[in-house]
Amino acid sequence: MSYKPVKMKKRNPDPGPGRSGDSPSLTGAEDVVARAIQGLGIMHATACMHCGFCADTCHIYLAEPKLENIPAQKFSEITRYIRRRHTLSGRLFSRFVKNGELTQDVLRKISDAVYGRCTACGRCTLQCPVGIDLREIIRIGRKMCAAVRQVPEGLQRTVDNQIQTGNQMAIPREEILSTLDWLAEDLKMEMKDPSIEIPIDQPGKDFLYLINPREIKFFPLSLLSAAGVFHAAGASWTLSSRWFDVTNYGFYAGDTPAATELTRRVIEEAVSLNVKEIILSECGHGYRSFRWEGPHWIGQEYPVSIRSVIELLDEFIRAGRIRVDPTMNPERTTLHDPCNLVRLGGIVDPQRRILRRTVGDFVEMTPNRENNFCCGGGGGMLSMSEFGDVRVASGKIKADQIRATGAKIVATPCHNCADQLIELSKKYKLGVEIQAVVELVYNALIR
Amino acid sequence: MAAVVYFVLIPMTYACTAIFIFSLSWHIVRVVSGLRISLAGSVGPEKRPKFWGSLVESLLFLKIIKTHPVQWFLLILFHITFLFLIAGHIELIGHSECLQIVPHEIFLGAGFIGLVLLVNLSFFLFRRFHSPIREMSEPSDYYILILLILTVLSGSQMNLARSLYGYSTMSVADYRIFLSGLTTFHPVVPDVIQSGDAGHSILLIIHVLCANLVFALFPSSNLVHTILTVPLSRLQRH
Ligand code: HEM
Numbered sequence: 290m291s292y293k294p295v296k297m298k299k300r301n302p303d304p305g306p307g308r309s310g311d312s313p314s315l316t317g318a319e320d321v322v323a324r325a326i327q328g329l330g331i332m333h334a335t336a337c338m339h340c341g342f343c344a345d346t347c348h349i350y351l352a353e354p355k356l357e358n359i360p361a362q363k364f365s366e367i368t369r370y371i372r373r374r375h376t377l378s379g380r381l382f383s384r385f386v387k388n389g390e391l392t393q394d395v396l397r398k399i400s401d402a403v404y405g406r407c408t409a410c411g412r413c414t415l416q417c418p419v420g421i422d423l424r425e426i427i428r429i430g431r432k433m434c435a436a437v438r439q440v441p442e443g444l445q446r447t448v449d450n451q452i453q454t455g456n457q458m459a460i461p462r463e464e465i466l467s468t469l470d471w472l473a474e475d476l477k478m479e480m481k482d483p484s485i486e487i488p489i490d491q492p493g494k495d496f497l498y499l500i501n502p503r504e505i506k507f508f509p510l511s512l513l514s515a516a517g518v519f520h521a522a523g524a525s526w527t528l529s530s531r532w533f534d535v536t537n538y539g540f541y542a543g544d545t546p547a548a549t550e551l552t553r554r555v556i557e558e559a560v561s562l563n564v565k566e567i568i569l570s571e572c573g574h575g576y577r578s579f580r581w582e583g584p585h586w587i588g589q590e591y592p593v594s595i596r597s598v599i600e601l602l603d604e605f606i607r608a609g610r611i612r613v614d615p616t617m618n619p620e621r622t623t624l625h626d627p628c629n630l631v632r633l634g635g636i637v638d639p640q641r642r643i644l645r646r647t648v649g650d651f652v653e654m655t656p657n658r659e660n661n662f663c664c665g666g667g668g669g670m671l672s673m674s675e676f677g678d679v680r681v682a683s684g685k686i687k688a689d690q691i692r693a694t695g696a697k698i699v700a701t702p703c704h705n706c707a708d709q710l711i712e713l714s715k716k717y718k719l720g721v722e723i724q725a726v727v728e729l730v731y732n733a734l735i736r
Numbered sequence: 737m738a739a740v741v742y743f744v745l746i747p748m749t750y751a752c753t754a755i756f757i758f759s760l761s762w763h764i765v766r767v768v769s770g771l772r773i774s775l776a777g778s779v780g781p782e783k784r785p786k787f788w789g790s791l792v793e794s795l796l797f798l799k800i801i802k803t804h805p806v807q808w809f810l811l812i813l814f815h816i817t818f819l820f821l822i823a824g825h826i827e828l829i830g831h832s833e834c835l836q837i838v839p840h841e842i843f844l845g846a847g848f849i850g851l852v853l854l855v856n857l858s859f860f861l862f863r864r865f866h867s868p869i870r871e872m873s874e875p876s877d878y879y880i881l882i883l884l885i886l887t888v889l890s891g892s893q894m895n896l897a898r899s900l901y902g903y904s905t906m907s908v909a910d911y912r913i914f915l916s917g918l919t920t921f922h923p924v925v926p927d928v929i930q931s932g933d934a935g936h937s938i939l940l941i942i943h944v945l946c947a948n949l950v951f952a953l954f955p956s957s958n959l960v961h962t963i964l965t966v967p968l969s970r971l972q973r974h
């Protein structure tokens with residue numbers, strides 16, 4: 290398939306800490322809405338019956354049952370504005386009422402709701418009897434905020450980092466290379482095979498492996514495990530030292546130009562390295578962004594195919610390319626389903642097949658699969674310290690789910706969820722260990 | 737008084753019906769014309785269940801059957817009764833063979849339709865007085881509910897007046913003259929209604945007045961969107 294180079298769209302001028310830069314004009318936010326309400330959008334935005342059925346689907350509401358945590362309440366300022374501006378009756382009567390006007394104040398309220406009280410996990414959408422896609426309206430709110438720089442500071446900083454340095458943790462290239470160097474040495478010793486390497490920037494391989502910068506900086510074990518498993522399967526692969534980041538904070542922020550740019554870089558890197566496929570390390574929103582949103586952002590189909598490493602591991606095991614022994618992971622293990630990978634990504638069964646083959650005692654938590662609760666750390670929450678309390682409090686629902694399984698290990702195919710779960714384990718004294726799926730596979734390898 | 741009666745029954749009914757048709761069409765045209773854009777922009781894995789399955793799911797409110805069983809029952813009852821209500825009104829325009837497959841008196845339902853709707857609507861209304869639904873509600877939620885309650889109340893009183901209390905001057909035949917006149921654009925107001933002799937013709941005036949307002953407001957209220965949202969939202973993948 291051919292690839293048309295994509296130019297970077299204009300991002301909001303004045304990079305700098307988020308909310309400080311109040312944009313004098315709100316036209317950016319108005320434009321976002323005008324585009325979003327075309328077709329079905331207007332129905333989603335105006336159909337709410339205010340029945341409250343969505344309330345007890347939301348982990349944030351369940352942990353703190355108050356009015357502003359009810360999902361429909363979180364978008365009420367957005368839909369009020371839409372009704373005022375974009376419906377017949379709204380336009381007729383807008384002269385007489387203030388209700389629904391868009392002001393800086395209102396935008397700040399929207400920002401607090403859509404970033405600070407919602408992880409855009411989409412669970413409420415499943416419940417609404419009218420069929421409203423609540424998450425989509427929340428996303429409209431995020432895009433409105435991003436268009437006029439009302440993104441909370443921590444999240445905005447992460448987006449800017451990612452755009453400016455190529456990875457969201459702003460890790461310098463030398464550090465990346467030296468980490469990969471000693472990881473390769475470790476792997477050689479662990480697998481007792483001096484021929485193992487961690488390939489970097491090698492053209493012509495089967496796939497380019499994207500990782501979460503967290504794997505370089507804090508948790509190299511998952512990268513080491515992946516490299517070990519790829520080696521055992523005889524895979525032909527490479528990392529990129531430039532554009533390797535599987536995350537996309539532009540997506541979280543609702544900053545579409547940034548999200549587009551981050552996608553463009555990776556796709557062009559894959560083209561220039563001449564790989565057949567991009568494999569995404571375990572990352573919920575990374576999968577959602579690259580697999581589903583990306584082609585829309587860059588306005589074309591990708592010239593390469595794209596899969597999660599979960600699908601690849603499943604293929605390796607089923608095709609017999611690696612052999613695994615479940616007795617190597619004897620402890621009771623449960624699985625957390627990242628919202629963006631499972632409910633919003635469509636990867637539901639591969640991780641279950643993998644765990645049944647690699648873990649001795651696998652138990653599901655309830656509810657699970659598409660119905661699973663968010664861990665509380667989604668939607669970019671982990672990067673916004675101002676909402677740390679909400680994040681940890683709302684994680685109680687997940688903590689209770691985990692405790693009920695009696696598991697000692699929680700597997701989760703998402704580094705973002707992993708960070709939150711580690712914190713939840715400490716805070717709620719769960720005494721569980723959090724592992725990436727690939728770590729369990731590596732551990733179970735029959736070498 | 738005669739002028740008011742005439743105005744409510746004829747010009748206002750036509751005007752509100754026109755508003756109803758116009759704004760409903762405007763809404764549908766707007767949604768359908770943007771449909772291509774929103775379908776092209778839709779992303780995400782395929783939804784399960786697929787189209788027909790989810791249509792059934794939405795029409796039967798299956799999503800809340802487990803989590804809110806009592807409300808599910810009331811909702812289903814309400815919406816089904818509403819369908820009977822529409823059928824009942826069609827029979828008031830003229831005799832219909834297919835609706836008389838199961839022979840029954842006019843009005844359909846022997847007075848129970850109004851009763852069920854009234855109980856349901858009161859439940860919907862009183863629910864709104866409780867936190868957190870109270871804080872979530874918008875003024876328009878109340879207008880339309882109160883109008884519906886008044887409509888249903890006056891309608892069911894008219895029925896009961898005839899069947900229970902023996903007010904027979906204003907009969908089904910008179911309703912048929914009035915409604916078929918309206919639908920064939922030769923509007924007439926039967927004398928019994930105009931003169932107010934029937935004793936309960938004031939109920940008819942209230943009934944038509946409120947129903948007209950419901951008609952006019954319906955397309956711009958959230959109620960209308962429920963109809964379109966259900967089948968269409970499932971076409972789109974998010
Ligand atoms: C298949 C299409 C429909 C769906 C999915 C649907 C869904 C709903 C839902 C979820 C509620 C909320 C109940 C509550 O507050 O507890 C409701 C209430 C209601 N529906 Fe429907 N509805 C549909 C069609 C209609 C139609 C055609 C009408 C005709 C006017 C109607 C009239 C009402 C009324 C009057 C209420 C009560 C409103 C309130 O509580 O404020 N619905 N419906």
Ligand code: SF4
Nearest residue numbers: 347407408410411413
């Ligand atoms: S998307 Fe998730 S976090 Fe947001 S309101 Fe819905 S259930 Fe709650």
Ligand code: SF4
Nearest residue numbers: 337338340341343417
């Ligand atoms: S369940 Fe749907 S219709 Fe009811 S309050 Fe929530 S978003 Fe609105």
